[in-house]
Amino acid sequence: MLTPSAPFRSRSVTRIDYGPLRSEGFEIASSPDLKEVTTLARRTLDPTSSPLAALAVQISRSRQAMGLTQIELGKLVGYSNAYISNVEGAKQPPSLRFVELVDEALEAGGSILLLYWSWKGGSLIPGFPEYATKEREAIGIRFFATGLVPGVLQHPDYSAAYEAAIVRRGDATRDQADERLRLLDE
Numbered sequence: 383m384l385t386p387s388a389p390f391r392s393r394s395v396t397r398i399d400y401g402p403l404r405s406e407g408f409e410i411a412s413s414p415d416l417k418e419v420t421t422l423a424r425r426t427l428d429p430t431s432s433p434l435a436a437l438a439v440q441i442s443r444s445r446q447a448m449g450l451t452q453i454e455l456g457k458l459v460g461y462s463n464a465y466i467s468n469v470e471g472a473k474q475p476p477s478l479r480f481v482e483l484v485d486e487a488l489e490a491g492g493s494i495l496l497l498y499w500s501w502k503g504g505s506l507i508p509g510f511p512e513y514a515t516k517e518r519e520a521i522g523i524r525f526f527a528t529g530l531v532p533g534v535l536q537h538p539d540y541s542a543a544y545e546a547a548i549v550r551r552g553d554a555t556r557d558q559a560d561e562r563l564r565l566l567d568e
Contacts, residue, residue: 427439427442427470427471427472431512432472432512433497433500433501433504434472434475434501435472436497436500436501437472437476437481437494437497437498437500437501438469438470438471438472439470440490440493440494440497441466441469441470441476441481441484441488441494442470444484444488444490444493444494445466445470445484445488447488448488448489450488451463452466452467452470455484455487455488458483458487459480459483459484459487460483461480461483465480476498478498481494481495481498482495510562510565514565514566536566538563538567541563541566542563545559545560545562545563546559
């Protein structure tokens with residue numbers, strides 16, 4: 383047990399902007415005699431950053447509400463704690479089978495499965511909302527593609543014609559094209 387009189391060195395972690403991840407500090411003992419304490423960074427995912435992040439955060443919150451560790455959940459559903467950690471950190475997308483097992487094990491009543499289908503059925507390609515946000519904030523854009531005008535320079539009619547061509551090719555549905563156009567109008 384650490385006492386106020388026990389000598390120890392504390393190392394701090396500089397907060398770094400991880401984009402949709404926030405950094406929180408916590409301390410662990412880094413030596414057996416508890417004389418040295420190290421502050422580590424724990425990154426917290428922002429559930430509003432993407433549908434996958436919302437799913438990851440919901441899995442993590444549901445697990446914690448049940449009082450389970452990642453290891454204990456892994457034993458219940460037959461997956462490794464490393465896989466669960468990657469899913470909860472949105473570093474790896476979960477499989478449908480994993481989500482079904484987790485939803486049942488955490489007694490989520492289908493809410494985790496619903497978030498999974500919301501993520502899988504999303505009409506925007508991964509990264510598009512983040513790209514559009516950065517594009518709006520940009521001072522300048524260097525983009526090289528023959529026959530394509532970047533969103534900032536696009537006239538609304540050009541954007542509509544471009545999306546209509548994607549729909550005609552069958553690469554997107556009309557709803558997906560409309561959602562992309564609404565996002566560019568913001």
